[in-house]
Structures are given as structure tokens and as C-alpha cells.
């Protein structure tokens with residue numbers, strides 16, 4: 001063992017992943033109750049979860065689906081996108097954000113991010129608008145809401161939709177408005193690493209009645225009525241009006257989501273506390289965090305740092321110490337699929353590409369203790385050779 005490894009703080013008995021769900025006895029009870037009921041899918045718990053999330057974020061409608069990816073796909077479908085259409089997306093995101101445009105035959109056009117926040121840069125968006133642009137898909141990276149005050153006028157000037165991938169940011173606010181009520185449609189994910197979970201699951205929130213209706217049809221094979229509506233009407237007749245998917249979510253998943261939603265505010269507050277503890281630990285060291293925007297409440301899905309020097313070495317040392325550091329994200333345009341299909345590659349988004357070489361996501365989830373956070377921070381500082 002090297003000298004520096006011996007200086008590491010003692011290994012914890014548990015490993016610290018970068019994110020982890022918290023499922024408590026009341027969550028389990030809520031799920032079991034629905035498992036004993038008449039409706040396992042397309043039932044009243046789906047409606048209740050949709051209404052609760054919509055009300056929480058301050059939107060008229062919530063359309064629950066089977067994943068965050070399905071939510072992004074539904075939003076793109078609702079806009080009626082097709083071949084020849086372009087959607088502006090940032091490269092610093094999970095591939096699904098851009099993939100959703102490709103599902104519709106449309107072209108994702110990458111606009112670079114701001115170097116301080118790694119959020120989509122409104123100036124870069126303006127430069128990428130063309131006559132084919134149909135939507136801007138902003139991503140509230142790491143949980144920080146984007147600069148919607150700058151993005152909204154761009155969307156309005158060009159008569160295009162402003163969408164949000166809010167998969168990192170439920171519970172966040174910008175200028176007093178909750179994520180989910182700012183863009184025309186906002187997609188959420190309830191994967192276990194996200195703020196609240198349904199196992200797999202997602203939702204789109206919107207104030208637009210027509211868009212919500214289209215998404216409800218889309219998630220159910222393009223059929224205009226669902227099983228419960230027909231059962232209530234005593235009818236067997238239905239019509240398939242468009243090509244949709246089975247993107248439905250189950251009632252027991254929604255029961256878990258409803259139970260988890262009650263805890264969201266407390267969990268976001270805990271994430272913010274953890275972020276403050278990391279901020280304090282890294283103040284005055286060569287490790288820097290990302291810039292925080294004025295007027296936002298950051299939901300901290302991720303705590304992202306930029307490390308000086310050899311990121312791979314730091315990553316390896318952290319993994320050895322039981323710290324599940326991760327990298328979010330490989331810029332999407334650099335993936336082989338995007339290089340081959342669209343001819344994208346290095347140089348397209350230099351800010352994101354440079355940031356990618358330096359970033360690491362540290363453990364961040366509400367069940368972390370103060371000691372866990374201290375340990376993770378101490379390991380980072382040791383690994384970068386700063387203490």
C-alpha cells in the first residue's frame with residue numbers, strides 16, 4: 001500500500017454510493033395497501049399521484065408514465081415533432097434527453113453550456129436556432145433550474161416550445177416558481193437515484209390541456225379511452241387514433257410515489273444541508289463546486305465538483321476508499337451513436353467537453369449522515385493531495 005493511501009481516513013463499514021433511495025415503513029405499507037386493492041394499473045392511485053405532483057409543482061396537469069425517458073418521449077410526441085424538425089438540447093445531460101428527439105425522427109442540436117453552472121447557455125441557444133427549430137429542451141443539471149428568464153423570450157421570439165428536463169430538479173425553484181410550472185412541459189423521473197422514487201417511473205407536467213390529452217393517449221397505445229373509463233361506461237368500444245406505446249405506470253408504483261412525495265421538501269432541505277457541508281469543506285482548497293445562480297433554490301440531485309489535475313486518479317482513489325464517485329456526464333454528442341448518426345464529435349461544444357475532463361459527482365442523498373459527508377470530503381481532499 002502506498003504512503004498516501006495509508007493516510008486515508010479509516011474505511012467506513014458501508015460504502016457510499018453517489019445516490020440512493022430512501023424507502024421507509026410507511027412507503028411499504030402504502031404499496032401493500034394498493035396491492036390488496038382492485039386496481040393494480042390505470043386505477044385511482046395513478047390519478048391521485050398525478051394530481052399531487054401537479055399541485056406540488058403548481059401545474060394544471062400531470063401525466064404519469066413508466067419512466068423519465070417515456071416522459072421525455074411523450075413531451076416530444078405531444079409537440080408533433082417529425083423528420084426535419086430540430087430540438088435544441090445541452091450536451092451535459094443523460095443521453096435520454098437528446099434521444100427523445102431522435103425517437104420522433106427529429107434532430108437534436110447541441111447548444112453548449114455555461115462554464116460556471118454547466119446549464120444550457122442562452123446565448124449558445126440563440127446561435128443554434130434555425131427555421132427548423134421546434135423546441136428548446138433545457139436541463140436543470142444537477143438540480144439547479146436553468147436561466148428560464150433568458151430562455152423564455154428566445155422561445156417566444158421564434159414561436160417555439162420551451163421544454164424542461166426536470167429529472168434532477170423536482171423541488172427546486174427559480175424566482176419563486178417551482179420546477180414543473182416554468183416551462184411549457186417538464187419531464188420528471190422517479191428512478192431510485194432521483195429525489196423521490198416509484199422504482200421506475202416518470203411524469204410530464206403542463207398547463208396545456210391539449211398537450212396533456214395527447215400524452216395520455218400516447219402512453220396508452222394511441223387509444224382515446226383507457227380500461228377504467230370503459231369499465232365505468234359499461235362499454236367495450238375504443239379507437240386507436242395514433243401510434244402510441246404502452247408507457248403506463250402501475251397503481252402500486254404511484255402509491256409509493258405519493259408516499260414519497262410527502263417527504264420531498266424535507267429531503268431537498270437535507271440535500272441542501274449536505275451541499276453546504278461540502279461547500280464549507282472545499283472552501284479555500286483547489287477543489288471547486290459549480291456556480292449557483294441568483295434567485296434559485298437548488299434541488300441538488302448531484303453535488304458536482306471540478307478537480308484539478310488527473311481526474312481518473314482521483315476517481316480511482318475515491319472508489320478504493322468506498323466513495324461511489326461518478327461522472328455526470330460524458331457530453332452526449334461524443335457518444336458513438338451521435339457521431340455516426342449525426343456526424344457530431346469533439347469541438348462541437350468546447351465548454352462541456354472541457355468541463356467533462358474535470359467533473360466528479362460526490363455522494364448526495366438524504367440518508368447520508370454528517371459523518372458520511374465529512375468522510376467523503378476528506379477523501380476527496382486527500383485524493384487531490386490538498387491536505
Ligand SMILES: *Cc1c(COP(=O)(O)O)cnc(C)c1O
Nearest residue numbers: 067068069094096167189190191
Ligand atoms: C434519469 C434521467 C433521465 C431518464 O429517466 P429514467 O426514469 O431513467 O428513464 C432523463 N434525463 C435526465 C437528466 C435524467 O437524470
